[in-house]
Amino acid sequence: MDGYFITFEGGEGSGKSSILKSAKTKLADLGLDVLATREPGGIEIAEKIRDIILDPDHTAMDARTEALLLAAARRQHLTEKVLPALEDGKIVLCDRFVDSSLAYQGFARGLGIDEVFSVNQFAIQDLMPDMTLFFDIAPKKGLARIAANENRERNRLDFENIRFHEKVYEAYQVLVSKFPDRIQVINADQPFAQVESEAVSYIDAYLKNK
Template identity: 60%
Template sequence: MSKGLFITIEGGEGAGKSSLIGLLANTLQHKGRSVVVTREPGGIPIAEKIRGVILDTAHTTMDARTEALLYAAARRQHLVEKVLPALQDGHIVLCDRFVDSSLAYQGYARGLGMDEVWKINEFAIAGVMPDLTIYMDVSPEVGLSRIAQNEVREVNRLDLERHSFHERVREGYMLLLDQFPERIARVDAEQSPENVLNEVIDVISRRFAGL
């Protein structure tokens, strides 16, 4: 089969990535497309175990470099075990987070340096990058408020960070948006879920004619 399409969804905490991915997957499937939905860290048993270590609220003493290395390790296993086979089989892969998250969170917000974190992940991904990245832009105030009101969403270690940390995450994403405008498309995530979906569908239609 022909090569599939790798679309990643990025954004700060409470951006609504999971909701968008569910709506987008349904829309594409109704159009007859084969879709694989997955997430980082996670998506496969090994990476899900690493996710548990990273996001455990008891692990507040985790070193920033340890965190970055764990994300990269989970990313590598997820990529070779799930993403690449799905792409080779011609599926559209919708992934909740990928390498941009590490650049924004660990590289910029944690202060490790985007170049340094990129080097770690360059080894992990071995040249594999998304065909399109949707950045769901939401202010920390709105995003964290959504989390507080969502009783079913898991509360993870990153949710416990100071407001200034989430501001830096957003700044990091904006830097990536400026650096990779041909790959990353910004969507206002403070709109209604329906409007967000419509905007994303419009972006995909423009980027991939005939999809």
Template identity: 50%
Template sequence: MKKGLFISFEGPDGAGKTSVLQGLLPKLATFGMDLETTREPGGVAIAESIRSLILNPENTTMDDKTELLLYIAARRQHLKERILPALEDGKLLLVDRFIDSSVAYQGFGRGLNVEDINWLNTYATDGLVPDLTLYFDIEVEEGLARIAKNRHHDVDRLDMETVDMHERVRQGYLSMLDRYPDRIVKVDASQELELVIADALAVIVERFFKN
């Protein structure tokens, strides 16, 4: 039975969610729960291997459904090896991307059937959903400009996508925000990093540590 707390971090490219997650760690450490952080796709050896396959810029012929199924396979392995053990140990688990990314990127971005993706997510996770999802929202062009300015890695396959694709992804996230208002909370990611961290912390405190 799940004993810990599960918070996922979502957002379009360049929203800064990974930086916010890292900035939250010292602040959340004061609340008395053991912390664990991980990411998708990845987090465990098999899922990291799948991540490399997905992001390899040489794989330009990858079919959209193949891409989706690879993400789903990585998610399942990550769940079994990392997510469920952390929750069973009573940890506060922070995950950089989870089920909503597949809906936003492969559903809205690629145009695959969203209900099929929802079914696959449920199948892969046995119905597990985060206790809270923080969605970091930013205009697409601003997010992509941040990436270009701060790039510290080689161009991967997803870096080659069009602006239109990223616009559809953002609209997908905004659609889920309307669909799951009890779980997903929007944070303005266009602010300075410290302000974004403060806003995210306030949401977490209000939801889980108010008393």
């Protein structure tokens, strides 16, 4: 494939989604062919699965069910949107990918990082991101941002206790150590413009070295 697959990761309230949208515009201004998408979602079938997963009324959802639904949405999103874009030589910026499943379901839900990765291997067929940006912010600060943002989508994960979000954060630290060549850490507890600038700089530098 001629394109590049770059993923944005982070806990709730890290700002990654807003940075991704802004980064897409900045990179397009540099003359790059950029596609922005998200997980779970990005295409009709996956968006419907997203609605099921994140519905605040679905608090009875089993952790394994959650992991399997996410893997299913991921597969459809890949085959329908991401892979065709990469084959066309586009730079794909994706809000969450397999690392989210490893952090949220594998570690925070206690299913096991290796176990959840095995489930996702079937879905992704060894396709991993070329580069991942992890937006690092303490869980309490991220959740405070969410509470202050009236326009943000409210979902089932917002009702998890602080310990769950701390486990997610802990899991990302494990993943950063496990994949140091792929995951770049950005301090998300900075002004938006600074975080955006660092994200665009990382991506631009990576592409120029290819």
